[in-house]
Amino acid sequence: MKLKNLLAAMVMAGVAVTANAGTVFSESFDNVAGLGSAGWAQVSSGTGPGSGWFDGIPAPFPMGVGATGGYIAANYVDTGGSIADWLMTPVLSLSDSMTVQFMLRLLGDGYLDTVDLLVSSSGSSTALADFTQLASFSSSTDTGWTNQSVSISGVGSGASGRLAFRYFVANTAIDGNYAGIDSLAVIPEPASLALVSLALAGVVATRRRA
DSSP states (O other), rough: OOOHHHHHHHHHHHHHHHHTTTEEEEOOOGGGGGGGGTTTTEESSSSSOOOOOOOOOTTSSOOOSSOOOOOEEOOOOOSSOEEEEEOOOEEEETTTTTTEEEEEEEEEEOOOEEEEEEEOTTTOOOOGGEEEEEEEEEEOOOSSSEEEEOOSSSSSSEEEEEEEEEEEOTTTTTOOOOEEEOOOEEEEEEEHHHHHHHHHHHHHHHHHHO
């Protein structure tokens, strides 16, 4: 087989393996009421009560995507204090370089909204001290629905733990409005493509020596 044909075949094989790997975890948020029984957890750590996470409503902005167009949302409660509403996934098998993908919308409208993504490698623990921040998204204007992609780091390989979203408002007297999340997916680390790349490098090196 000619080298260029061999390389093409190997690349296609690598893409196929990666595509067949599927996802580690996904959630459409079309049934927010059922999240608790599916292993999700919520924690509030602000000085104010917060709203918690709830089934998104169409009044602030249109529904998300999916079978019923549902999404999950949190908003401010004007207590003059802070809000830190946590939404934690069920326990997952996590590794560094896995990718977390989701849709996010921050309403803002002159008030600062913030959603953080965090990770814990402490099994089923919901202790806030076990979580480390992976990314933070803030806006005081309507972002529209945006696609986000964040790599997991700091958990090693084959860890058991949770991901968490945190809706944060430092002072509800001056900030905070409404935020929505939809179409969450955790994608396996791209090990297959890495192996294919190494194989390709070996084939090229062999060809050059020949």
